Amino acid sequence: VRLPGMSGLEAFRAMRGLDPQLPVIVMTAFGTTDTAIEATKAGAFDYILKPFEIPEVLTLIGKALDSRRPAGLKGPELNDDEGGHATLLVGRSQAMQNLYKSIGRVAATEATVLVRGESGTGKELVARAIFRHSLRAERPYQVINCVAIPETLLESELFGYEKGAFTGATARRVGKIELANRGTIFLDEIGDMPLGIQAKILRLLQEKQIERLGGSRPVDVDVRIIAATNRDLERAMKDGAFREDLYYRLKVVTLWVPPLRERPEDIPLLAQHFLARHAQELDSTTPALEPGALDRLIAYPWPGNIRELSNTLHKTLIFCRGASITAEDVAQALSEGRGRGPVSEEAAVRAV
Known part of the structure; x- marks a missing residue:
């Protein structure tokens, strides 16, 4: 996707102009919602993220060579708007990548x-x-x-x-x-x-x-x-x-749309996303997440899904007094979210 001279998607569209039947696989280490949707909508055979397993990619290439399927649906060119609220679909998990591809196929x-x-x-x-x-x-x-x-x-x-x-x-x-x-x-x-x-x-x-x-x-x-x-x-x-x-x-x-508990590998990315957004709203700097705090976020089942994660981090950011967010900060925000006041560290561990 990131190439010198032109982007990978521009190269992809040029390839389709030369041979509309050519199956193309888009590969990137910098996956975004719009990139996945645009590639799929434009007719990419598939879209994969680094790192990946070589045998799986070889199997995918084999399927692409066998397919020679018709050109994909074409839609209008859209400007990227990575800062807008419309692009708040965040995640690199396989479940989310599959969702992005489905959006790309149905959108046009x-x-x-x-x-x-x-x-x-x-x-x-x-x-x-x-x-x-x-x-x-x-x-x-x-x-x-x-x-x-x-x-x-x-x-x-x-x-x-x-x-x-x-x-x-x-x-x-x-x-x-x-x-x-x-x-x-x-x-x-x-x-x-x-x-x-x-x-x-x-x-x-x-x-x-x-x-x-x-x-x-x-x-x-x-x-x-x-x-x-x-x-x-x-x-x-x-x-x-x-x-x-x-x-x-x-x-x-x-x-x-998969629940958050089925894609815990997306929680670190989502946490950074929401912390940055809420910090901007509060006109403060974005704090670091200590490893213990991140572990607690990943271990929690999130019955309220993305909305609950966002609210928890917003609350944590408001009451955090340090330069970084600790495991205790997260535990307190979670326990208060369940209707209880501040709890001891031991109780917080049990709650999480």
């Missing part, structure tokens, strides 16, 4: 995507990455949290309303779906969406039409839908809480 299509995973794993960041690398990247992007908005307001927030539709509707209001026309709408926590609104989302997916509250005519809307949930939708269908027809419409492509 028009497929509906269902992002699944536990609370706090970063599903909204996955949705935003899909949008940023999509063919609609320069068009509107609207986000609706289906559980944060009261049911009585959710329908009007999504679909809008006509003047006189209800008491207080003194003028027409365009909903977020209409505002996202020709763009993308992200429906977060769709597993909590009321059944009546689910039926209207199904109509949107099937007919590309909506109807404002109090309206008498359908409105044509062209939007790509990305949805996310931490709910067990299969059980919800059995319980009658989620429509089966909507479920199959949504899961054209399903992406699973």
Whole structure:
């Protein structure tokens, strides 16, 4: 990826210009979310990080030589934005590399995507990455949290309303779906969406039409839908809480975001990332993590996933009095996060 004269991705695109069928494997020691997604979206056969095992690479090369598969999907060139919140997907683990590749493959299509995973794993960041690398990247992007908005307001927030539709509707209001026309709408926590609104989302997916509250005519809307949930939708269908027809419409492509406990090798990178970000917010220097502190972060199961890790490090940074973060600092932040006050070192060890 890092070459003199031109980048590896520029060289890759030049190779594809000479032979669109040529399988290319991208290799780097400097993996970033955008690099992995861009390489896969542009049609790379695979994307691997150093260090790697030689036998595995030889096997991969053999598969590439056998494939001669068609050229990948092409999308618009995007500028890197490594400092932006949209690129907060962080991790070099195999699970995350696989996720980046999946984002790259689906981003430049028009497929509906269902992002699944536990609370706090970063599903909204996955949705935003899909949008940023999509063919609609320069068009509107609207986000609706289906559980944060009261049911009585959710329908009007999504679909809008006509003047006189209800008491207080003194003028027409365009909903977020209409505002996202020709763009993308992200429906977060769709597993909590009321059944009546689910039926209207199904109509949107099937007919590309909506109807404002109090309206008498359908409105044509062209939007790509990305949805996310931490709910067990299969059980919800059995319980009658989620429509089966909507479920199959949504899961054209399903992406699973791994929980943090399944990728502990990413914790050191994530810890440095969050410490740097929170230090900038607090206008302070980024402290070092002592080995014992890092060991405790890695050993903890993180039921709240990335969100809990970020909050813990933020709290640690606020109360840390030294030049570096110690194991005791981490233990105290974790114990306070579970609703208890400061604990002794012995109790902290047991807690972790």
